[in-house]
Amino acid sequence: MTPNPEKKKLVVATTSLAGCFGCHMSFLDIDERILQLITHVEFNRSPIDDIKHINKPCDVGFVEGGCCNTENVHTLREFRKNCKILVSLGQCAITGGLPAMRNGIPMSDLFSEVYQNTNNPTLGNHLIPNDEEIPIILDRVYPCHEIVKVDAFLPGCPPNADLIWEALVRIIEGKSLDDLTYQYFKYD
Amino acid sequence: MKKSVSEIAQMHQNKQTQLLAILHDIQEQERFISDEVLHILSDELDVPLVELEGVRSFYHFFSSQHRGRYTVYMNTSATSEMSGAFEVMQAFEKHSGIEFGQTTSDFKIGLYKTSCIGLCDQEPAAIINNLVFTQLTASRVKEIVEAMKAGKDLKVLLRQGEGQNKNPLIGAEIFNNIRQKGPLFFNEFEPGSALKKAMDLGSLDVIESIKKSNLRGRGGAGFPTGQKWGFCRAADANRRYVICNIDEGEPGTFKDRVLLTENPYLVFEGMVVAGYAIESKRGIVYLRGEYAYLKNYLEEVLNQMRQGHLLGKKILGTRFSFDIQIKLGAGAYICGEESALIESAEGKRGQPRNRPPFPVVSGYLNKPTVVNNPETFGCAAKIVLNGPEWFRKMGTAASSGVKLFSVAGDCDRPGIYELEWGMSVADLLKLCGAKDAYAVQVGGPSGVLISERQFARKLAYEDLGTGGAITIFNKTRDLLSILHNHMEFFNNETCGFCVPCRAGNAILLKKLEKIMIGNGTSNDLSEIKAWGQTVKLASRCGLGQTSPNPLLTALQNFSDEIASKVRHDIDYISQFNMDFAIEESVKVAGRSPNLRVEEVED
Structure with missing residues (x-):
């Protein structure tokens, strides 16, 4: 990948929904390659630059985490609307992952377990939060592709840095992500 | 309560291998298996509580919640739905005032769905407290629910079945529907004749004979039987087991039920022959929970065999001893898989094992074990009796002998067909009176769904290999x-x-x-x-x-x-x-x- 000053930089957005930011941490594991990357891409909405909303059309969006509340759905839809290629990054985005372990448990049990049957001093009032500003919890954690169309999936918990790097390089070079070889997501 | 659970455990020698039998007895008596019961059993059997909880939750016929004095298990297979199961279920719900999946508040009636119970040729069918009701209608359901509410014995509501189903030891409202008999399964068989022949041949020649016959497993996978017996005999061990797999759970198949009803002597003699061939002393009949109504009858058959010196010690006056024990499953299709069946027979959750080692090397209680379908044992007995050449003359070159087919769905004559391998699907459809077949499920859901374009294909291992389930769907489906x-x-x-x-x-x-x-x-x-x-x-x-x-x-x-x-x-x-x-x-x-x-x- 050699810098090409003539070529327009690829616009990348990233976000973490119901995830742990582990996928973003793994992305940072590309280490010094980030210097090379920055000659090819510019970041739009992303925790990396703290832009809060997408403000121009993006070439690719990476989404970490599934959707557990209305805010997540809203963000995901914003990404779909503005990104040419939408990528589910990591297990939670692809399957719901760890947060989805609550799926199948009735909401009343969940709320009472977390907020009412607790000795946590910060939750001393034992109230179920109901402020209108708080995003509303969904009936279950949804993988991203059940809510919007997703173009590519990068598996792993987290996907390793080489996989994320390889995916970025392919997108920059205009290649398909379909034939990423097994070595990139072999985790044993 | 404590005493009774301990007594039940005692009746089964406090053995974990008898766990399913113990849980059956408790479920039948109490209509559920409480946590308290499991605590007691954990002490009595010296099995961890969590393992007992795992077993209770694994099997469909065990429950931690009260299933009602009368428990209705309604079959929900495709043929049941096609025969009006929906109306029948509505009638059950209407008259008992609860939905399927529930028990009435007075604990009298419980309504539950269950997977195929092996009665696809006489649906809609249900099992109520081990009594089998077939061809149910909304009006009969009303009668049944009223009788359940009144606490009556439901036996009086049963219509008389056919053949041995009339036998008081069975007493089931079941029709055999044997539409085509052949040379093997449903004709005269003199108990002991195959065994005598086997003993004349000697154990090694019995295996040789089975190998020569080209007999392949009739459960569906089609593994060569002689080879299986040979491997098991060759495995170094002080004890070997023969298991008959009657966990006939594939929706659409019911031939084992009919075979066991009408000719159990042939099947059991096949097991004894296998025991003789592999030098085993113990046989286990793993009977699916849905066929519990056959248990007393089959026990009686085994007793008759013992009295005739065809089973037990010193069989036919020789030094060969072999006995058979019946173990009841509890509603789990997966237990038809041989390693899952073995786990279940050992009193555990019916989860398949990793293979290898295969059961012929390490099976029941980690001893070499032959697991075969009852039809395979029946074939083996007749092969020993009549010789491998007789068997190979039937069928095709690669699929020798005859096969029992369970035919159900949209045809005039659903039931059992004993046919030589190699018949085309089209010919079978003609034979059973399926005039407007649109799709045919060969081998049950785990098999293939074929369309008219493939009706010329042959029923044989080299083309459409199958355990024998043929379910026919017409264009209206x-x-x-x-x-x-x-x-x-x-x-x-x-x-x-x-x-x-x-x-x-x-x-x-x-x-x-x-x-x-x-x-x-x-x-x-x-x-x-x-x-x-x-x-x-x-x-x-x-x-x-x-x-x-x-x-x-x-x-x-x-x-x-x-x-x-x-x-x-x-x-x-x-x-x-x-x-x-x-x-x-x-x-x-x-x-x-x-x-x-x-x-x-x-």
Whole structure:
């Protein structure tokens, strides 16, 4: 990948929904390659630059985490609307992952377990939060592709840095992500 | 209470290998198995509590909740649905005032669904407290529910069955429907004749004879029987076992039931012959819980054999001893898989083992074990009696002998057909009076769904190998509903141990449901294919390795019809509904569903 000053930089957005930011941490594991990357891409909405909303059309969006509340759905839809290629990054985005372990448990049990049957001093009032500003919890954690169309999936918990790097390089070079070889997501 | 549980455990020698029998007795007496009972059993059997909880939750016929003094197990297989199960179930719900999956508040009646109970030729059928009711109608259901409410003995409501089903030891309202007899299973058999012949030959020659006959396992997988017996005999051990696999759970198959009803002597003698051949002393008949009504009758048959010196010690006056014990399953399709069956017979959850080692090397209690289908044992007995050449003359070169077919669905003469291998599907359809067959499920849901274009194919291992289930659907049937029934079956019956099977089948079912409500796209079809391949490739046992078959073969053989059910103009449809998704949490948290305007617009 050699810098090409003539070529327009690829616009990348990233976000973490119901995830742990582990996928973003793994992305940072590309280490010094980030210097090379920055000659090819510019970041739009992303925790990396703290832009809060997408403000121009993006070439690719990476989404970490599934959707557990209305805010997540809203963000995901914003990404779909503005990104040419939408990528589910990591297990939670692809399957719901760890947060989805609550799926199948009735909401009343969940709320009472977390907020009412607790000795946590910060939750001393034992109230179920109901402020209108708080995003509303969904009936279950949804993988991203059940809510919007997703173009590519990068598996792993987290996907390793080489996989994320390889995916970025392919997108920059205009290649398909379909034939990423097994070595990139072999985790044993 | 304590005393009674201990007594029951005592009756079964406090052995874990008898755990299913113990739990059956408790479930039958108490109508549920409480945590307290498990605590007592944990002490008595010296088995960890968590393992007992695992066993209780694994089997469909065990329950931690009261299932009612009368427990109705209604069959929900595809043929049952085709024969009016819906109306029958509605009648049950209407007259008892509860829904399926519930027990009345006075604990009198419990209504529960169950997977195929092996009565596809006389649906709708239900098992109520081990009594079998067939060809149910709404008006009969009314009678039955009234009798249950009044606490009456339901036996008086049973119609008389056919053949040995009339035997007081069976007393089931079941019709054999043997439509075509052949040279092997349903004719005169003199008990002891095959065994005498086997003893004249000597054990090694018996195995040689089975090998020469080319007999292959009749359960569906078709492994060469002589080879299996040979491997088991060659395994170094001080004890070997012979197990007869009567966990006939594949929807659409019921031939083992009829064979066991009408000719159990032949099957059991086949087991003794196997025992003689592999130098085993112990046989186990693993009888599925759904066929519990046959247990007393089969015990009596075994007693008769013991009295005739065909079983027990010093068989036919020789030094060979062999005895057979019947073990009852408790409602789990997966236990038809031989290693799962062995686990279950040992009193554990019926989860398949990793293989190798194969059961012939390390099976029941880790001893070399031959597991065969009853039909295979029946064939083996006759092969020994009549010689391998006699057997090989029948059928095709690669598939020798005859096969029992269980035919059900849209035809005039559903029932049992004993046929030589090699008959075409079209000829069988003619024979059973299926005039307008549109789709034929060969080998049950785990087999293949074929269309008219393939009716010339032959029923034989080299073409359509099968355990014998033939289910016929005519043009009035909805293909997607049939597929849905089959996929729901696999979702209910997966043991849940390995991810591809547990999660993959759920994904396949959801995709199918998406298509059924009109939200499918051609992309969903490609995803079904991809997921189906993954589940087949990555699952641990035969269940997951075959569960995508209904969908995959339908996509192949009914591609036009299925393509017409999905949209091709767009490639993605989301089924996500924000209003529905927040309904519950808004209610529980006591707040208003104040979706921001932009969110609603998105």
